[in-house]
Amino acid sequence: MGKLLVKDKDVVVPGEVLAEGMDYLPSYGTYRKDDKIYAERVGLISVDGKVLKSIALSGRYLPKKNDTVIGKVFDILISGWRIDINSAYSSVLPLQEASFDYIQKGADLSKIFALGEWVVGKITRVTSQNLVDLSVKGPGLRKLHGGRIIKVSPTKVPRIIGKQGSMVSMIKDTTGCRITVGQNGVIWLEGEPKAEILAVQTIKKIEQEAHKKGLTDEIKVYLEKNSKDLKTEYSAPKKDDKKVDTKKAKDSKPKAKVLDVKENKQD
């Protein structure tokens, strides 16, 4: 005995009755009171057998372990840096997670990551009080140079990345821009000025229409239509952006070594 009052992909609001009776199970974004299940946030309904979820359509980023995020250095500590990850919670990048190289004791940390610089990091730990630890050691993780930073709602990130990265790859291929998407809604991109505009406009369009069906095709058409007057003097990047970035990280290792030697001499 149970009556479902909504269907998959419906938009629901807090307090809306989703189901009656004891048949259905409330999950993420929904709750049960007596014999009714209510929505507990604005979201898109997902009906998975008997499990009801309300997938968030808006909301600030809540740090999760293993998320790849893009953040800005806002404080330099004695043994690390504080990184703003566009959340209610800042994160700490400890010294030992900054680089594969040995960093000398007493080294000037601002020479590794300076105030205002942006990094791509991975969240290694989130405590119960939402204290966050970050690491920049790993494939694709690095300091960002140049380019532009834009912010989108974190709830739209999965749509912007697409299934197995298909959506963001489409944007990269058409515009020739390098793009890194953080789970925290911060996106870095770099390309020719006009190409960057198209990439940004496309991302914003996906953000606006994330809840609609047939978006992938619509975006494909949009990109094709608007990329006609983009210059194609640059070479399109390799499909696997991660490989390119790891290579860059390897190249930067020797530089760090030289830095430490210098510091040593000054002692």
Add this chain to the structure above:
Amino acid sequence: MRITKMNKDLKNHVEKALMQNVRIDGRKNDEFRKIKIETGVVATAEGSAKLTCGDTKIIAGVKLGIGTPYPDTPDAGVLMTGAELYPMSNPDFESGPPSSYAIEIARVIDRGIRESKTIDTKNLCIEAGQKVWMVNVDIGPVNSDGNLIDLGALAVMAALKNAKFPELKDGVPDYKHLSKKSLPVSRTPVEITVHKIGKSLVVDLTHEEEKLSDARLTIAVLEDDTLCAMQKGGETPLTMEDIDSMIELAIKKSKELRKLL
């Protein structure tokens, strides 16, 4: 996100694009976002305007009251311009007393109107030394996405032109009934702020673009191209050449904006 030191790499990247006359939203350096002005939108104000420019949304309201004149100008009414940066309109604005930027906005807009005698305060005298009209115009930003001085000034002018005196009942304003008599507005100053980012001159910056500005010059221009107020902001000095180019750009843009009033 926290406001920290501007990253040089990012700034260089933007400066390169500006040298090609390209901004992230597709505009050219001297292009304003689309402006829309609606007047008479606030039922409790004697004059009002709601202005949108891109994502910036501002409401300006005029309140007309009767008060005593300043002792040194007994036959002149009083004009006051107020501006607040509501924390509602941008995550970077904090609660509390007006910041120096909010005060600057109000004072720069006020100067443009006052120095050009847009409202001749002698026309606001009811009884010399005793009773004069007090004109209070206030700007309330609903969504702040940059260029609050120029857009605030434009909203203020639209609100002033829309203002009508309230009927008087026993010498006291009856705010429920507006007369047909308009507030006498004789000139139309328009303020344009030109920013210098790297080597490029840019107008109508969004909130994020403003964080990259090296220096800015606000110029108030009248219908006959006379300048009636100026204000330099930002920490980088300007050359005489810069200033000349900025004034030329300001005069050009002021003509476009004036058409909207």
Add this chain to the structure above:
Amino acid sequence: MTYKKRLDGRKFDETREIEAKTGVIKKADGSAYFRIGKTAAYAAVYGPREHFPRSQQDPKKGVLRCNYNMMPFSGAGDRVRPGPNRRAKEISMVTKLALNPVVDLSDFPNAVVDVFIELPQTDAGSRCAGISAASMALADAGIKMKDMVSAVAAGIVDNTVVVDLDYPEEAYEDGDVADIPVAMIPSTEEITLLQMDGKISREDLKKALELVKEPLKRIAEIQRTAIKEKYQ
């Protein structure tokens, strides 16, 4: 009892015309506009975000912080001087108390959710319009809430029970007036805001609180529809 027909002709349980919209302030995490008659309120929600001053942080859950303000040109008479005033402080406080019971910030210890309410024009019922707008803005921001909060003023004008008093009714001089701002959680009918100005008998108060239930539920429907509209 001389008040047999309302000054503007409305039915006794009829609210003024309502206009509700969300997503009106792009820079905010959530926002709404709620207008009832000539009283209009903008609400913007920022957060959960870092909470300063740190001394006010709650290590168990996020904190809701409300700020109500009238724009200088929004008063019925003279200009309203900007800046903190006692009335606005009290309204900010009861607004927070009206919204807190539905909000669940347990996922965000030490954080703050800021709600800013600004009114460009008012004609009685401003705190209720603010609460209705704030509730929509919180939902729009993706905050976990068990339900909306809807608010409107109930009252008595010369022994007649009415809903949504406008300024002329509040200032009615030919009989006793009671102005009763009420906020309610629609699904449980629990009351989260209750204030009163004026004189009223115990029986009339009961009648007023009964009469206001349906209008509040209608307001809740308007709020919910407005939130969904953004996604059509």
